[in-house]
Amino acid sequence: MLSYLVHRILIMIPTMIAISIVIFTIINLPPGDYFSTYIAELQSSGEAADLAKIAFLKAQYGFDLPLWEQYIFWVGGLLHGDMGYSFAYNLPVNQVVGDRLLMTFIVSFTTIVFTYLVAFPIGVYSATHQYTWADHVLTLLGFLGLATPSFLLALVLLYLANVYFGISIGGLMDPHYVNRPWSFGKAASVAAHLWIPVVVIGTAGTASMIRRLRANLLDELQKQYVVTARAKGLHPFRLLFKYPLRMALNPFISDIGSLLPHVISGAAIVSVVMSLPTTGPMLLDALRSQDMYLAGSFLIFMAFLTVVGVLISDIALAVLDPRIRLQAGRRQ
């Protein structure tokens, strides 16, 4: 087990290097840089850019250096914990992310809990009651959830919530709570706003989770050991939870790998539509305006979380399911 861990951790290093090269290349692929995009943007809205200031920044941040030198400069900074400088915000990157990370955690975490709470009972129920009318209704709802574009749902819910409940449009709290310390009122305001993004982001995830759980469980329910257990008179609930459900869980554990970065990045499109103060819209803006250090550092952070997440899920799988052997696939 230990040597497996060491092996996996060592493999992460070249993976991260490869990812960083890919990220850096892709960010630099579109023509121009942050400043040319910025100037073009200003000019299209009729404003003049402060060229002296731009010349100053360009010289300061080595925009005239060859690409590989810029890359080394960026990665070198990352290793020292210096994530670079965001030109759009005019601040070091780690100060930009600040509060948004917490908000993203809150939204994503609540969404995941919501998804599990809704999807699990429904998935189990519709698997054990396959082809009953309840299964059909739930399946239909699930497909509707999958098929509805979430941004559309977001817009409709926003409008209705504003007209009928007087909740301010977009954002995660009433405007006057922004920048205030946490209080009961602020928490209540967040809770009042939170349900819309949670429902919207959660719907699609819930639907796909129901389908997967149902399919997995159906596979297991047909197997010999279930029939045997049932024949021996085990209580149906106990039987269900102790054996087939545990087997059906494996795909969810291997999902942890993609779950971790998801918690950080949130659902970008929905967040943009609802103007949530989360990291998703920030990343999207950074990519569009070629704010390279902000975008690059954020992406590399997400990549790191993915790699760690995959490691965790592999280990968890090995621990939870004795059928999985660590040595398989390794030739010595």
Added chain:
Amino acid sequence: MPIKKNRPTRREVTQVGLALIAATALPGKTRAEFQETPALRDEVARGQLPKLAGRIPSEPAVADLEAIGRPGGELRMLMAGPKDTRMMVVYGYSRLVGYTPSLALAPDILRSIDVEDGRVFTLHLRKGHKWSDGHPFTSEDFRYWFEDMAQNKHLSPSGMPISMMPQGKGPRFEVVDETTVRYKWERPNPLFLPELAGPSPLFIYRPAHYLKQFHQKYADKDVLDSLVQQANQRNWAALHNRLDTMYRGDNPDLPSLEPWILKTKPPSERFVFERNPYYYRIDKEGNQLPYIDRVILSIADSKIIPAKTGAGESDLQARYLRFDNYTFLKESEQRNNFHVRLWRTGPGSQLALYPNLNVSDEIWHSLVHDLRFRRALSLAVDRHEINQVIYFGLAIDGQNTVLPQSPLYEPKYRSAWARFDVREANQLLDLIGLTRRGSEGIRQLPDGRPMEIIVENSGESTEQSDVLELLRDSWRRIGIKLFAKPSQLTLFRRRVFSGETLMSIDKGIENGLATAAMSPWEFAPTSQQQLQWPKWGQYYETKGTAGDTPSLPSAIRLKELYEDWLAAASHEEQARIWHEMLQIWADEVFSIGTVAGVLQPVVVNAKLRNVPEQGIYNWDPGAFFGIYKPDGFWFDLSEAAAKSASIDPSPPEPR
């Protein structure tokens, strides 16, 4: 011997000096009658702030307002990004000299300004004027910028701003006394005052007492080094540059002269600006401006801003609202107690077509250089139809040139080659020799290719595609096929610059409200950003190191005229040059205008007063709300107003 020109005896006190007299005449007010601002009474009583008479200059600027207001209240606005904090500097519009709503230049922060021969500028500050932290605002602040910043290689690697040296040489700077400074050029500098009055102005002063802490020349080296380290910057210049954000306005510690000053430290989703207790303007009853205590900018995605505005979350909003939001906003007017007003916009044309004179395809190149071709294209644009279909007939048809509100306007500039006349357009094309027609009646180029014009755009709005859709039908009637190609902003410009693009569609000239004193650069090949002749503009911008020399005589003439304008000393001469340029521009059809003066919805809280019913929404001159001086806006919270606002939400009586 030639007559000595520009002798100092012919001292011109320009209109600027005259306008000032009206502005500072205190109508019989004595110091005792100043009214302390309610929001600041506590602080004054506790001795944390001096009394009002001690905070404002001894000769404060007196605002001439439509209605005297009551201080207090909170103004909410919506913005789309952290960079938008600069809009408070634009809206606040405290400038050394600024435009009045009738577009005349008048001293604002300055008590007065003397101009001799358009080249010697003497600036008189107000005695006792203070920065927002209470430190005196003096000639030292001007000296600091001129000597320690503009001429410092680390802080200004590209040297002094262009507008400070239009003929390539900077001015001589002189501190006359504590409240007087003088800039002396050898030749006239007509760019100076308009630049000072710009929405993104040329700041020739800085809060020296604050910034000296971060300047190598004044600060203790060890202290400065540790500050640089703390701020995660590379050197003192980067730190200085980071903190010196006069325009961007995102440093809450930087002293300011604006009516509201930032209190929130970025990054944030909500920026709070509070009243500047040392602001230099008062109303006629002795109340210090601004009336409104706090301004709050909430950041939201630009696409959601119209919806939020409709939900009543903004008290004053025009930015990020578009004409097509009008019906939606009007519908929620009653429910959320606001009025939607329609202001005219300032560009010379909402959208204009730019035939690229630097296109690399040789046959097209010779065609777009043919005056008859450009005129024929313009004649085949049905402006009336575009106006009716897309802008409900509320816009003004015509070429891409100055608007009727501009003192330089003449109807012939706007109507030149702007009527819809398919027959004459066809005749012109036949005269060029494009008589061969292929399938579907499409004309053929001399080498046999069909005449297909691809019009590229930046893909920012669907409006452009809609206009092109209409244009396609009318151009079909002169045997030309039009294709629209939306692209991405940066890419679009690159293609135009390199000559790959034959024709583009974009906003018309920015300054449709020009006066003779404003620079006519947009009408001459002076910038690469000009989509009709990017390479010629680049040639001028780079002083001949890149781009091409203009090859059309008319374009060369425009450039010469522009240079003449830069050297012109008198207002009459400037006006004469402007008219000649506008006439050439009208004859040559370098850009094909569609409609102008499209309306901008402005949402105003029903209780907010002094916001003009009708106005101009423009960047320069205008600074959006800036020329209407938002420091004089106020909330009428009296019961009668509240009642009338809730019972009768119809727009106020027309004027």
